[in-house]
Amino acid sequence: MNYRTHIVSSLAEVGEWQWNGLVGKQEKPNPFLSYAFLHALHESGSASADSGWQPQFLCLYDAQDQLAAAMPLYVKYHSYGEYVFDWAWAEAYQRHGLEYYPKLLSAIPFTPVTGPRLLAISEHARTELIKVLQIQQKASGVSSTHILYPPEQHVQQLQDAGYLLRSGVQFHWLNQGYASFDDFLATLDRKKAKNIRAERRKVRDAGVTLQRIRGRDLTEDDWRFFNCCYRHTYKDHFSTPYLNLDFFQRIGATMPDNILLVVAQRAGQRIAASLVIHSEDTLYGRYWGELEHVPCLHFETAYYQPLEFCIEQGISTFEGGAQGEHKMARGFLPTRTWSAHWLAHPAFADAVETFLAREAGGIDNYIDELTDRSPFRQPARA
Numbered sequence: 001m002n003y004r005t006h007i008v009s010s011l012a013e014v015g016e017w018q019w020n021g022l023v024g025k026q027e028k029p030n031p032f033l034s035y036a037f038l039h040a041l042h043e044s045g046s047a048s049a050d051s052g053w054q055p056q057f058l059c060l061y062d063a064q065d066q067l068a069a070a071m072p073l074y075v076k077y078h079s080y081g082e083y084v085f086d087w088a089w090a091e092a093y094q095r096h097g098l099e100y101y102p103k104l105l106s107a108i109p110f111t112p113v114t115g116p117r118l119l120a121i122s123e124h125a126r127t128e129l130i131k132v133l134q135i136q137q138k139a140s141g142v143s144s145t146h147i148l149y150p151p152e153q154h155v156q157q158l159q160d161a162g163y164l165l166r167s168g169v170q171f172h173w174l175n176q177g178y179a180s181f182d183d184f185l186a187t188l189d190r191k192k193a194k195n196i197r198a199e200r201r202k203v204r205d206a207g208v209t210l211q212r213i214r215g216r217d218l219t220e221d222d223w224r225f226f227n228c229c230y231r232h233t234y235k236d237h238f239s240t241p242y243l244n245l246d247f248f249q250r251i252g253a254t255m256p257d258n259i260l261l262v263v264a265q266r267a268g269q270r271i272a273a274s275l276v277i278h279s280e281d282t283l284y285g286r287y288w289g290e291l292e293h294v295p296c297l298h299f300e301t302a303y304y305q306p307l308e309f310c311i312e313q314g315i316s317t318f319e320g321g322a323q324g325e326h327k328m329a330r331g332f333l334p335t336r337t338w339s340a341h342w343l344a345h346p347a348f349a350d351a352v353e354t355f356l357a358r359e360a361g362g363i364d365n366y367i368d369e370l371t372d373r374s375p376f377r378q379p380a381r382a
Contacts, residue, residue: 001124003060003068005132011039014059018067026116028151030284031258031277032108033115038072040250046243047109052077056104058132060125069120069129075142076105081242083112083322084148084168084339089352093143098345100143104136107148110242112170112322113284114149114337118157126154130161137342147340155338163340164349166356167363169370171325171332173318178311181304184331192329192375199296200304206294208266210305215252215259223248226261226273229289243287248275262305264290264297274301276309282317283310303330325370334370336363 011019016035023029031037040046047053054075062068078101079086093100106117120126137145147158159165178184185193203210213222227245234241252259258279264272272290276283288302303320307330310318320327328334341356343349 215256
């Protein structure tokens with residue numbers, strides 16, 4: 001079958017019905033692939049040409065003008081907001097007088113979550129999409145192409161197409177059918193369970209109370225408060241926030257059933273908040289901010305309250321986001337992630353391939369080491 005290729009700078013050119021229809025056909029879609037989330041990123045200016053994220057989505061249409069395959073794709077002019085770090089590669093290009101930017105990036109901006117990047121209705125359509133990507137990356141003259149957090153079932157296909165593979169580690173919590181948070185704690189090593197109870201007690205003893213608000217119940221004032229917390233925390237870390245109030249308001253209006261806000265209060269004043277996104281089976285730790293520091297409050301709002309929510313709602317997985325070995329002490333386990341890379345310059349491609357081969361062995365050892373440090377109680381020896 002022949003497909004018509006269209007490169008779009010706005011999802012409005014595709015349409016919500018067509019885009020979400022294709023996303024819904026994928027093996028394991030997530031809320032970040034939805035039209036609502038991506039369109040909010042673009043229309044709010046959070047991920048736009050002005051912020052160094054120029055949308056250039058690849059779309060393949062069949063003879064009936066139906067969307068058969070698509071790829072979220074950006075022309076990037078920096079490496080911020082990606083969570084798979086290639087700064088050393090960019091510096092190496094610069095030292096040799098070569099331009100690393102612009103590059104092509106297939107990812108969900110500011111969102112280190114595994115999910116389909118090669119959206120397709122069939123394996124044939126997916127193969128054709130990769131061919132179109134390869135034509136586009138060579139014709140555009142970019143230094144490289146990077147596909148971040150694809151699912152494992154697409155990794156081999158990308159490698160067969162000539163992309164170099166890179167693996168990393170995240171920490172995910174798995175719901176083993178826990179009846180309560182205490183039921184979960186009972187499965188942990190005693191010391192770790194004791195530490196979690198102590199952390200939660202510190203928050204209570206500080207006079208802090210917590211409220212969980214579903215997306216459909218959030219008000220304009222709630223969004224403004226959360227945005228204030230979010231921006232304040234970035235400022236405290238001498239950094240610039242990626243997202244803005246317009247983005248939060250947009251997803252609040254268009255995908256409320258996927259949103260949970262945890263709000264902390266003390267002495268009648270709201271002082272911190274954590275925003276998480278969830279589907280029916282997975283919760284994703286996302287955004288956090290505080291106006292007033294309270295020891296252990298971050299763990300309470302960003303981990304323990306969402307964990308309780310997962311247990312209450314029967315949500316099977318809590319993906320804790322990028323990095324953070326400290327998550328293991330709270331019941332999260334190491335999980336391998338993937339990315340795929342193509343570099344136009346042959347010598348740099350060879351150097352990166354050698355680097356990735358060495359790095360892969362280190363990642364394997366790291367995962368083995370982490371697995372040996374399981375936070376859960378070990379069965380008694382006979």
